[in-house]
Amino acid sequence: MSTAFQAFGSTGRRRFDLSVYLVTDTRLSGPRGVAAVAAAAVRGGVTLVQLRDPDATTRSLIEAARQLQAVLAPLGIPLIVNDRVDVALAVGADGVHLGDRDMPAETARRLLGPELIIGVTVHDAAEARAVDAAIADYAGIGPVFATSTKAEARPAIGVDGFRTLREQVPLPVVGIGGIDAALAAAVVAAGADGVAVVSAICAAADPEAAARAIRGAVTNGRGTA
Template sequence: MSRPSTVDYTLYLVTDRSLSRGRSTLEVVRSAVSGGVTCVQLREKEASTRTFIEEARAIKVLLDDKGIPLIINDRVDVALAVGAAGVHLGQSDMHIRDARRLLPPEALIGISAESLEDALAAERGGADYIGVSPVFATPTKTDTALPLGLDGVRKIRSAVGIPVVGIGGIGLANAAEVMMAGADGIAVVSAIVAADDPQKAAKALKKKIG
């Protein structure tokens, strides 16, 4: 089976239980998806492996019913355990060649690119999409490189042929600008996860980016 070429990255949710204001990740995802989220990345930095897998399975059932892909952050083992659509890997995570060797051929692999060089290397390595990170300064991750800005998005978009998703400091005020700079989608964390109403937040973002 070949990897899917029609994944909709337009509104890409990245979860973060520390920002969910006491709501479960499943609850936030359900609400966000009902508001128009098109792709979900489950990110769990503190949970045990068993908890991560249990949560991923529950979320996958919800997403499968709606035809939305579940991407697992960092953890190839968790993606394999639950049959997720794929993984998203940072520059210090497992190398894409090793992940590709372990995952089934149809699995998606996204790579975070902190520079044009990262993006070009990811495409050469067989990445399915690139997360341009960070576009703007963001409080949700403290280990990121300096913001690439809209110019960075434009440069990467013009240099690679695979989908490009902007992440980092993106919200209602600047989402449209990121898309106009050439991104195929925006990835958001706090703009949805920490919102009073994740469904309304997702709807507003979806409307903003058309």
């Protein structure tokens, strides 16, 4: 079993476990609502939740973050906010995830202080080299497989591309992009500390069962890493 079974953050940071990293999707969650889908997913083994809704107003993002916190905080599951440092600060979330169109990580670290978790996205070797492990706590590498949940997604890098980038990033990493229970083990075997999942959980009829299957696949992938 990999020593990365639980990938905790640096000293002073809040602890986190990347094993099954749920990225919320408001549309795919449908009338169930994001908080209910996340609650079910956590019962199935999700270890961290990122609130992502690039179309939402600031006020509705704050409301969605508070609803997620009510579900997650009692269970000790960290809440990460995509892009929006203001929303993370407003609700007291555990961190932010920053892509290349978001606030630079060094600016976010200054605003968030030393304890909050900062994740960054890596698409290619240049971005892998640019990761500052003194500032960021983890990286999402992808898209590993083709995905339809993100507008303007880049070409899939595949498992081999993931492995190459993973070796260049001196942080815990999740693979992201089109990962489901059938594909998760291969990503973990290629060096991921966990997998980030959107549609395989948010679009599932049974998000708890979907999360449980992915959690099992992550464990299996560690056995073969």
